Amino acid sequence: AREEITRLNIEVCCLCTAIHDEEHHMLTIIQKLQVSDPHLCCELQHQHHSHAAINAMHCHCLNHIESLTAFSGVRGVGVCTDHAADHGMFA
Numbered sequence: 001a002r003e004e005i006t007r008l009n010i011e012v013c014c015l016c017t018a019i020h021d022e023e024h025h026m027l028t029i030i031q032k033l034q035v036s037d038p039h040l041c042c043e044l045q046h047q048h049h050s051h052a053a054i055n056a057m058h059c060h061c062l063n064h065i066e067s068l069t070a071f072s073g074v075r076g077v078g079v080c081t082d083h084a085a086d087h088g089m090f091a
Helices: 002-036 038-067
Strands: none
Touching: 002 038
């Protein structure tokens, strides 16, 4: 059971971090597309709006988990150790 709690603690932080990093990345891409391809930018904004609403629900649940007195993991957004995003993996 201890291993499962440790894994959950890690996964909660990883998911918070992934949601945060993806949001930042998408907003950066949308901003760049405003000039280079306004039509694609509009479509991406539409898709992002739906995706962001779902992520907001996930973040609400993660915040609830982190607020539990028995939660022993790191709270909030961590630092991504997978640099796939830095190498264009999300683009």
